[in-house]
Amino acid sequence: MWKTIIRRILIMIPQLFVLSLLIFIMAKFMPGDPFTGLVTPDTDPNRIEELRIQAGFYDPWYEQYYRWITNALQGEFGDSYSFQVKVSTLIGERGLNTLWLSLLSVTLLYAIAIPLGIIAGRYQNSLPDKLIVLYSFISYAIPTFVLALIFLFLFGYQYPIFPTSGTVDVQYDPGTWGYFWSKVYHLLLPAITYAILGTTTIIQYLRTEIIDAKRMDYVKTARSKGIPISKVYTKHIFRNSLLPIAAFFGFTITGLLGGSVFIETIFGFPGMGQLFINAISARDYSVITALVMLFGFLTLVGSLLSDIIMSIVDPRIRIE
Amino acid sequence: MANIENLLTIKNLHTSFRIKDTYYDAVENISINLNKNEILAIVGESGCGKSTLATSIVGLHDPINTKITGEILYKDLNLAAISESKFNDVRGNDIGMIFQDPLSALNPLVRIGEQISESLVYHTKFTKEQRKERVIELLNQVGIPNPERVVRQFPHQLSGGMRQRVMIAIAIACKPAIIVADEPTTALDVTIQAQILDLLKELQAETKSGIILITHDLGVVAEIADRVAVMYAGQVIEEAPVEELFNNPKHPYTRSLLNSIPQMNSENEKLQVIQGLVPSLKNLPREGCRFSSRVPWLDANTHEVNPVLHEVSPGHFVRCTCWKHFDFESAEGGN
Numbered sequence: 001m002w003k004t005i006i007r008r009i010l011i012m013i014p015q016l017f018v019l020s021l022l023i024f025i026m027a028k029f030m031p032g033d034p035f036t037g038l039v040t041p042d043t044d045p046n047r048i049e050e051l052r053i054q055a056g057f058y059d060p061w062y063e064q065y066y067r068w069i070t071n072a073l074q075g076e077f078g079d080s081y082s083f084q085v086k087v088s089t090l091i092g093e094r095g096l097n098t099l100w101l102s103l104l105s106v107t108l109l110y111a112i113a114i115p116l117g118i119i120a121g122r123y124q125n126s127l128p129d130k131l132i133v134l135y136s137f138i139s140y141a142i143p144t145f146v147l148a149l150i151f152l153f154l155f156g157y158q159y160p161i162f163p164t165s166g167t168v169d170v171q172y173d174p175g176t177w178g179y180f181w182s183k184v185y186h187l188l189l190p191a192i193t194y195a196i197l198g199t200t201t202i203i204q205y206l207r208t209e210i211i212d213a214k215r216m217d218y219v220k221t222a223r224s225k226g227i228p229i230s231k232v233y234t235k236h237i238f239r240n241s242l243l244p245i246a247a248f249f250g251f252t253i254t255g256l257l258g259g260s261v262f263i264e265t266i267f268g269f270p271g272m273g274q275l276f277i278n279a280i281s282a283r284d285y286s287v288i289t290a291l292v293m294l295f296g297f298l299t300l301v302g303s304l305l306s307d308i309i310m311s312i313v314d315p316r317i318r319i320e
Numbered sequence: 321m322a323n324i325e326n327l328l329t330i331k332n333l334h335t336s337f338r339i340k341d342t343y344y345d346a347v348e349n350i351s352i353n354l355n356k357n358e359i360l361a362i363v364g365e366s367g368c369g370k371s372t373l374a375t376s377i378v379g380l381h382d383p384i385n386t387k388i389t390g391e392i393l394y395k396d397l398n399l400a401a402i403s404e405s406k407f408n409d410v411r412g413n414d415i416g417m418i419f420q421d422p423l424s425a426l427n428p429l430v431r432i433g434e435q436i437s438e439s440l441v442y443h444t445k446f447t448k449e450q451r452k453e454r455v456i457e458l459l460n461q462v463g464i465p466n467p468e469r470v471v472r473q474f475p476h477q478l479s480g481g482m483r484q485r486v487m488i489a490i491a492i493a494c495k496p497a498i499i500v501a502d503e504p505t506t507a508l509d510v511t512i513q514a515q516i517l518d519l520l521k522e523l524q525a526e527t528k529s530g531i532i533l534i535t536h537d538l539g540v541v542a543e544i545a546d547r548v549a550v551m552y553a554g555q556v557i558e559e560a561p562v563e564e565l566f567n568n569p570k571h572p573y574t575r576s577l578l579n580s581i582p583q584m585n586s587e588n589e590k591l592q593v594i595q596g597l598v599p600s601l602k603n604l605p606r607e608g609c610r611f612s613s614r615v616p617w618l619d620a621n622t623h624e625v626n627p628v629l630h631e632v633s634p635g636h637f638v639r640c641t642c643w644k645h646f647d648f649e650s651a652e653g654g655n
Contacts (some may be wrong), residue, residue, distance in 0.1 A: 223411070225411065
């Protein structure tokens with residue numbers, strides 16, 4: 001298995017190389033250059049021209065690409081024009097915020113969806129099942145930004161239980177309990193919003209899987225052994241029904257590191273999603289290329305992670 | 321069979337399924353008994369209710385859509401009217417079940433050893449070590465080589481025959497008095513079928529248990545059974561000791577079944593078939609001889625109005641009176 005994992009990682013290198021070429025070429029095609037933003041009415045056009053030559057703007061594209069990629073490999077993506085800091089510092093900071101938000105969101109998501117899915121599947125057609133299905137249809141039908149705005153209005157403005165933006169209150173020092181709780185407090189509302197919107201898929205998947213599994217022959221075998229029905233569920237039905245959810249887990253984790261554009265923007269949460277949108281509207285190319293590169297990398301890692309998880313939970317699958 | 325000791329008595333059993341809001345009998349008024357140290361075969365074509373009968377005995381029907389009336393008497397219990405938790409003390413402990421397709425009947429995510437020892441957890445006071453020992457002993461008993469390795473394996477790592485042996489090990493784990501085998505050889509290829517039948521016979525001789533064997537394969541019946549009940553459309557239409565049934569079949573359905581087995585040495589190239597189809601559960605006529613639609617050339621008054629089982633010789637029962645008028649020559653003429 002280790003051999004396969006290493007091979008899969010090695011295959012990522014050419015994939016990432018192609019991705020980087022595409023990103024670089026697209027960035028070159030986009031209008032503007034690093035100095036466009038610096039131009040003021042009294043800037044001498046000749047001076048800008050000089051700066052462009054100095055920065056290597058007129059060098060052949062492959063030389064430019066070589067410079068970019070060698071720097072990128074060392075984690076050096078240049079400076080952000082709009083934020084005036086190093087791109088790596090910026091992404092590190094925002095990535096950390098998004099990471100905390102994601103962890104809380106995913107925990108809440110599974111904590112809500114798995115019990116509901118199990119209840120709905122086990123007691124199919126009962127009143128609780130009907131209510132859960134109704135809930136999941138409603139949460140599926142609401143667009144992200146609508147629910148986020150409703151929550152923000154209700155719990156941030158009308159009944160100000162939660163803060164409406166930011167990641168932490170300023171009066172706390174890093175490392176103290178107050179700081180930690182303030183952070184969690186700021187994360188809660190966006191995380192709950194995210195979790196509620198994500199539950200539909202998991203609930204529906206789990207419910208159908210359990211209903212299908214109930215009719216399986218191996219469940220009959222288990223019952224013919226005289227095992228109590230609750231044990232049949234925990235040992236033979238739930239475990240098998242959780243497989244497809246485990247298969248998505250890798251993607252879910254890495255997908256969340258990309259952040260949620262809507263939720264982060266509406267809740268004023270400085271994470272990756274918000275950074276991406278801001279960078280695009282500010283034409284901050286060095287940030288955009290670095291982010292797209294990172295998202296591509298995360299997707300590849302997610303698919304590998306999913307395969308590894310599958311091979312652990314399902315003995316029939318061996319990655320060879 | 322020197323001393324006949326009754327194990328299980330089924331009296332007037334009806335098992336009906338709900339379609340929309342009406343219940344239809346899939347098993348209709350069956351009375352039969354199983355003796356100790358006996359293999360009772362129940363034969364019939366698809367849809368005749370034989371698997372429904374087996375599932376009723378083990379109590380695995382979905383209670384929402386199924387209604388069971390009548391009596392299934394085991395020791396001093398009526399299994400047809402027992403609570404689910406009480407039934408759990410009987411299932412696996414006193415009655416073991418073997419299913420048709422061993423691949424789908426084993427949980428793909430659970431190791432073989434665990435699947436076998438599961439029933440030991442609930443029906444014995446064995447310690448973990450004792451259970452482990454018992455599992456190895458069982459695997460040896462059903463003829464699985466290298467049991468120490470197999471206990472740690474998963475079902476997909478075994479061949480079809482090995483899987484069915486594991487199924488049998490599960491069924492006999494708690495030394496049940498009764499084993500219900502629902503088409504145990506249907507999903508296996510012919511050479512493996514013979515091995516599994518030999519194994520069942522061997523185990524039965526060892527444990528003196530009673531086996532109810534559900535099958536549609538008359539070859540299997542001839543090979544292994546002591547007594548046979550032939551089912552058609554939810555009813556037992558003929559019941560006899562195995563030799564009597566093969567030498568002296570009475571009911572037109574039994575005779576047609578035996579006649580439809582292809583013979584290598586027969587000059588007749590044409591495959592013998594039974595006319596018509598088994599009526600579906602909903603369209604089944606609930607009065608008169610169920611087989612009458614398959615033998616249309618027989619006069620209506622050759623059938624009984626309410627066909628019952630008649631004992632034609634000791635231990636040989638036949639339903640209806642139409643068999644007295646049935647022969648294959650008239651069938652040919654009827655065509």
